[in-house]
Amino acid sequence: MLKIYNTLSRKKETFKPIKKNQVGMYTCGPTVYGPGHLGHARSYVNFDILKRMFLYNGYKVKHILNITDVHDDMIKKANELDITIRKLANRYTPLFLKDLADLNIIPANKYPKVTEHVPGIIRMTQALINKDYGYVEKDGSVYYDVSKFKNYGKLSGIKLDKAKTGTRVETDKYEKKDIADFALWKGWKKGEPYWKSPWGKGRPGWHIECSVMASKYLGKTIDLHGGAMDLKFPHHENEIAQSEAANEVRFVNYWFHAGLLDIEGQKMSKSLGNYIEMHEVKSKGFNPLSLRYLFLTAHYRSKMNFTWKSLKSAEQSLNNLYQKVIEIKTGNKKQTARNEIMQSYQKKFLRSINDDLDMPKALALMWNVVKSKKLSNEEKYKIILDFDKVFGLNLAKIKKPSIPKKIKDLVKIREEYRKKDDWKKADRARKEIKELGYSIKDTKEGSKINKI
Template sequence: MIKLYNTFTRKIEEFKPLKPGLVGMYTCGPTVYGPGHLGHARSYTNFDLLKRLFLYNGLKVKHVLNITDIHDDMIKKARELEITVQELADRYIPLFKKDLADLNILPADVYPRVTEYIPEIIKMIKVLVDKSFAYIAKDGSVYFDIAKFKNYGKLSGIKLEQAKTGTRVATDKYEKEQTSDFALWKAWKKGEPYWLSPWGKGRPGWHIECSVMANKYLGKTIDLHAGAMDLKFPHHENEIAQSEAANGVKFANYWFHAGLLEVEGQKMSKSLGNYIEIKEIKKRGFNPLALRYLFLTAHYRSKMNFTWKGLEGAQVALQRLRSAISQFQEASRRSLSQEKLTQIDKYKEKFLEAINNDLKIPEGLVVVWEVVKSNIPSHDKYELLLDFDQVLGLHLAAQKKVKIKIPSKITSLIDEREQFRRGNQWKKADEVRKQIEKLGWK
């Protein structure tokens, strides 16, 4: 039995999909106007762990991950770069997918782009207007009237009487104290991309896209909607309102929100100089799967503090685990006593109990190391750890023990590079890395 914390009900519940054996899972994807950062990496890793949990329990998963390719932030960035919004999206979508692959995140079944679903978006907005849940402003924009939706605020906890009903907010992102009617369709402004609609030239607001694409691929009621904690309001709150107003049924049965990431004890921001892009991990000589391992050490709902020292520790732990795996792999199969069989079953049960209880991956990781240090035969350790790795996603099956003699000149350069890295002299460390690569080593 899988139990998950449902943000909507604020309690841990047994997970039961609408169709036995099949999970319809929707996750909010990126707004593609720049490289991904560590916060994104943690969120998508946690969504991946959830998906792997379902698969490990024998469920099939239909996974939809949208890509926002039209947005206020994208228009602003495209202007800065003097390119079109589409060119901006086409530049960063491949990078996003490369980041996912580096972190060994299973691909979604569908990656719908907002601009490919404009007719469907217009159709849903028309339904909302016809039902009087939305109204048309003088400039041709269309707004959702939150006062008309009696359950508004149930997800985030905001009370409708505290909201600024009758007022409007045109921006895609805003705070709780700015709660008011939100844009479903934005009237065209000079220099912006647009599509024709019954209300004139314009483009979709941010929130409507997910309602439309979830409905398109998963139906009017979906099993589970996942996203980062900072999307709970206004994005997810607005998704619920417009979806349920349009369709007349519950939008999502379970809401899964992943905790946010701090860097060295502070909120990550460019102004503080602690904004770390995912590509920086490899640039500094770390394996992206060491970052994944680090994420496994914190529960998905908790706030996590990233430090470079912590990442170094995660890389060492991953290397130790891989080394152990390669040794276990070479061991020959031995007949097992009943005692050893019982011990293996207990480890399996303990791991499954941990992950099935609100995805307690850190407890599952403890079981991994208990197996490594146990007295069960090495080959059985190997098979058991590969079984667990179906959830952990650390690519443990790829480990092979190969003895390679490294020339003394290369080992000296490696030591020199390591000293520069420890001293935070990244430029010099990178120069030494290039020397090593020129000599045919990586």
């Protein structure tokens, strides 16, 4: 049984797809006005693990991830740089896709852009006006009247303040205390890009894009919608209000929210300037997959605290794992894998990942396999690669690092001294090898050389 926590019901629920063996999944993508930071990386890795969990269970997954290329933040940044929003998006969208690839994230089926969906946005806005949920202001903006939507607040649990009914919030992002009518369409202001609409020149508000794209690509009711925890309000609450008012059916069956990431014990925020961007991880010499490993060590819904020290320790664990996998891969494979053993491990693995993605438990199970004295190398290797379909640590691709000729020669020299019982010179060779960054382990099958 596959269970997943549904933010809407606030409990773990058995997953039931709309169409047998298929999952339609929509996740809110980035606003492409700057490089992605580690908070984004954690969310996208968690969505990827969710998707891989479905795939491991035999589902076909259709995944849509939108690119927000028109937004308050886009316009502000483009104006600062004195370029168009299109140019700004073209600068940062490829960077975002590169981050996903570095984190070994399976690409979405489609990355729709807001600027390519303006006619659909106008149509849904018009439908909301026709149904009396939307109203037009003098400046050509269209607002959503939240007091008209009976279930407003059902996802985030916020309650409408009657006293505030009729107040409007102009910005795309706002706080809980500002709950008010929000913009579906924004009337044109000088210095802003615009499209022609029945209400004059203007541009889409932020929230409407996801309602329009989700229904266009996945249908009016979708299986699962994901986003970072801080999108629950107002963004997802507004998406529900728009979609359910316009389409008159339930919008999303399962709401999946990924936990946020603190940096060195503090909330990530613009005012603190403590954003760590993805490229910093690489420029500091880390393997981006160490970040993926680090994220796997915490439950996706929990808040996580990032420190450089924790990343370093994750990288050590990952390298240790790579080393073990190489040893298992190149070790004795005389004993073939026993089917019943393989299946029992698969079952245990499924029990962890199908229990609302308990990845820390699944990771511990993998380490049990690696260290097991009962399993043969063949069994270990097959089980590890099978689990890695969900972990996504690229374990099938690890190659034994090639040993430089100089080291190989030194090892040969050392062997000769050892044969002659010249321990002093043999030890000197060992030290020299160590200084060059390699260690030697003497085993029954001969000396094994490893990079330190």
